[in-house]
Amino acid sequence: MTIEKASIKDSEILTEITKKSKAFWGYDEVQMEIWAEVLTITKEYIETQQVYKLINANQIAGYYSYLTEDGDIVKLDNLFVSPEYIGKGFGRLLMDDFLLRIKNTNAKKVILDSEPNAESFYSKFGFEKTGQLETSIKDRYLPVMELNINV
Structure with missing residues (x-):
């Protein structure tokens, strides 16, 4: 398995992974x-x-993306794994790679808006819930989470 920078030709497969992974939660x-x-x-x-x-057996199995919100705040915008790999450690591989990558920057904090079903996943990496965002679905909220790093 390898993790490498995505290219524009990956847009369709990354979209497919995103949609299938989201639908996995019902x-x-x-x-x-x-x-x-x-x-x-x-x-x-x-x-x-x-x-x-993340490439596994010559296929894209998942991905993550992030952006810098402020000079020292990074937002994890996406982290998705194909449904057939959920619960098999692929998400952990992606998160470990992401955290290692940003620790080599000036980032002091990582923020994210979590899928409610993924809150416990992020908590395992030390993320703490700091708030919530109301969604278009009645009584569904996205946990707002953050992790302090390089302090």
Whole structure:
């Protein structure tokens, strides 16, 4: 397995992974259609953000992306694994790579808006819930989480 920078030609497969991984948590087709645009990883996004893909057996198995919000704050924007790899350590590989990568920068804090079903995953890496964002689904909130690093 390797993790390497994604290229614009990966946009369709990254979008497919994002949508399938999100649907894994039981969201219906109507909700997935509502989210279609925000779950699309465009070529422009790949060109302008830091996007890294995990390759397993010559196939993209997952990816993560991040952006710098402020000089010392990094936002983990996406971390998705193909459903067939969920629960098999692939997410951990991606998160370990991400944290190692940003520890070599001036970042002091990582922030993210978590899928509610993934909150415990991020907690295992030391992220703490600092708030929540209301979503378009009644009584569903995204945990806002952060992790202090390089302090």
